[in-house]
Amino acid sequence: MSIREECGVFGVLSEKPMDVAGISYYGLYALQHRGQESCGIVVGEDGLFFSHKDLGLVNEVFTKDILQQFPKGTMAVGHVRYGTTGATNRNNCQPIEVNHQKGRMALAHNGNLCNAEVLRNELELNGAIFHSTSDTETIAYIITKERLKTNSIEEALSRAMNVLEGAYSLVLMSPQKLICARDPYGFRPLCFGRRADGAYVVASESCALQAVGANFIRDVEPGEILVFSRDGMVSRREHCGTKKKHLCIFEYIYFSRPDSVIDGISVHKARLRAGEILAKTYPTEADIVIGVPDSGLDAALGYSQASGIPYGIGLIKNKYIGRTFISPGQDARIDQVKIKLSAVEESVKGKRVIMIDDSIVRGTTSGRIVKLLRDAGAKEIHVRISAPPFLHPCYYGTDIDSEDHLIACHHSETEICQMIGADSLGYLPMESLRELSGNCYYCNACFSGAYPTEIPKDTGKNRFEQKLSEIHKINGEERSSKHENL
Known part of the structure; x- marks a missing residue:
């Protein structure tokens, strides 16, 4: 068992096409302390998504050649990961991309769901097939499921928040909108700002806003959904105030960078x-x-x-x-x-x-x-x-x-x-x-030991890793036997 760090999420939306991949790169670089396992960027332009994700640090994964392959775009979502659930492999790299009947979505998540295993089991029993072992894919499935029944991605997200329990700061991108949301408890930080060129920027910490030249506007409130589009910004607050605020105190002690301001506190x-x-x-x-x-x-x-x-x-x-x-x-x-x-x-x-x-x-x-x-x-x-x-x-x-x-x-x-x-x-x-x-x-x-939510009976953290370990062990024993026979 080891203590692991948080993930970092980042998003940018511009009125006109620009180097949003480059902006995301520097934003993620500023958030590197929150996750050093893997990283990824998804760029959106005219309804098309372009992405690159891999294991490693930001400057290792996004070389100059890789960054030059991204087209100019109006939106991007980025993520640095240190997994608290899910194995260390490329399948768990974020942002997660989903193609569905009404379009597509890219999702980046910081936090852990308390009921992820329950929700995942329900989805699997209804035919869902998972490609990763992180609870972020569970969130993506639920949002997508609701999107097929609603008229907008933000309404789908709002409905999904009715069943999600635990910590989640989300940044997601549809073909036309950049959306962020913070769980009603406000466990994990999330804030937004704006650059001089008018581009909106969303990030886990204010230090990432500074890194890309964005002026800090405010923190996303617990339970709040912010929708950014070419028409401006809209705040949805139907989940605000439904829970007592519980920001993780360890953000101040260890996780966050000293130059960040979290919920108004340096x-x-x-x-x-x-x-x-x-x-x-x-x-x-x-x-x-x-x-x-x-x-x-x-x-x-x-x-x-x-x-x-x-x-x-x-x-x-x-x-x-x-x-x-x-x-x-x-x-x-x-x-x-x-x-x-x-x-x-x-x-x-x-x-x-x-x-x-x-x-x-x-x-x-x-x-x-x-x-x-x-x-x-x-x-x-x-x-x-x-x-x-x-x-x-x-x-x-x-x-x-x-x-x-x-x-x-x-x-x-x-x-x-x-x-x-x-x-x-x-x-x-x-x-x-x-x-x-x-x-x-x-x-x-x-x-x-005073938990603000119900304690999960089964986190499911070792569900797949244990099986993987057993497979590797068996394969290793088989290889040893073959070598001995030789």
Whole structure:
């Protein structure tokens, strides 16, 4: 089991044909931190769709030659993926494209449905054939099913939202319209803006709007459907206010980029505040405060400012290595830490160090980082975490589907401190979370176990991957037997 990051969605609509693929490329590049498994862009022009999707980073998948193959268009939808459901293969790359009796659609999705497995079973029993293992295809099927019975794609989406339960920020494209929607709980962020040339831009985070020269207008409200066309923008609000808002608090702690503003709250300021709270809650004498790149840096600065202890650069990140959460297995994760981070000996040697990180999940990575600092000569290492302990599974887009490997579920704070080799350990207090967002309208279920929706009885996450594993195992055994016979 591994924690995985969110996906990122992007969309653009222009009054006249332009390089919407290029705009999407830079938008997805700004959202790369939300997904490093696969990416894709679908361009729409005069009713025709042109697409390219593959496994890999944005700059790997969309080379100069690939981008030049896209025609100019009036619309585009883009996606970066880190799968919380579905295997890592090209079939799960997004945006998903659908051709149906009334036209076509391209769909990009960020989040996780709680009832995806129930909905998928119902669709399969009625003859639906799935090509991927992600719940995004389930959403596409339901929207398409409703589209065949309605007069518009936005009405079909609205009807689909009546049965979708859980987290979903969607950007979809029909031949004439670009549409975005956010689930009534508002679990995942979504915002829109406009460029100087009049093009509308929709993105998971405001940093992507800035990257393509769009001025931020506002966040999409929970439950809201926005319809962009050559006639302008229309807001549909029939699902607004039907649920209490529950934005994922981990967006502020880890997922989002520091220069983004989520629901009116600066991510950078939220992390600074987390550091300030840690300094007041767990004061200690030290010589330097350092942050674990990247999401620990802002909290470290906040801790330094509140405590008066100098802030310094104690760890350097190899910018060409992805986040440790991306590793497919425990052995790979350890190896990746070795080459991802290095300690700055000049900063930490002989000093009492306060190390700020965003979370401790299994303890493996934290222990390795503490050892790096020890090997660099740090005299004391006091670990402070800008989040409460992970204690419960998440069903809304963060891939924590079991308590089995969560270290805080099985060990006390004192035991964890000893296991990672630190001199002291302190977590952000649960009651302080509201100070990060400025309100109490957030989801902290992975820390508290207080779920805003009904907990799914079967997520279906391993339904196909287990079968695939068994097939590979059998094939491997057959190959071994053949080699032995030879």
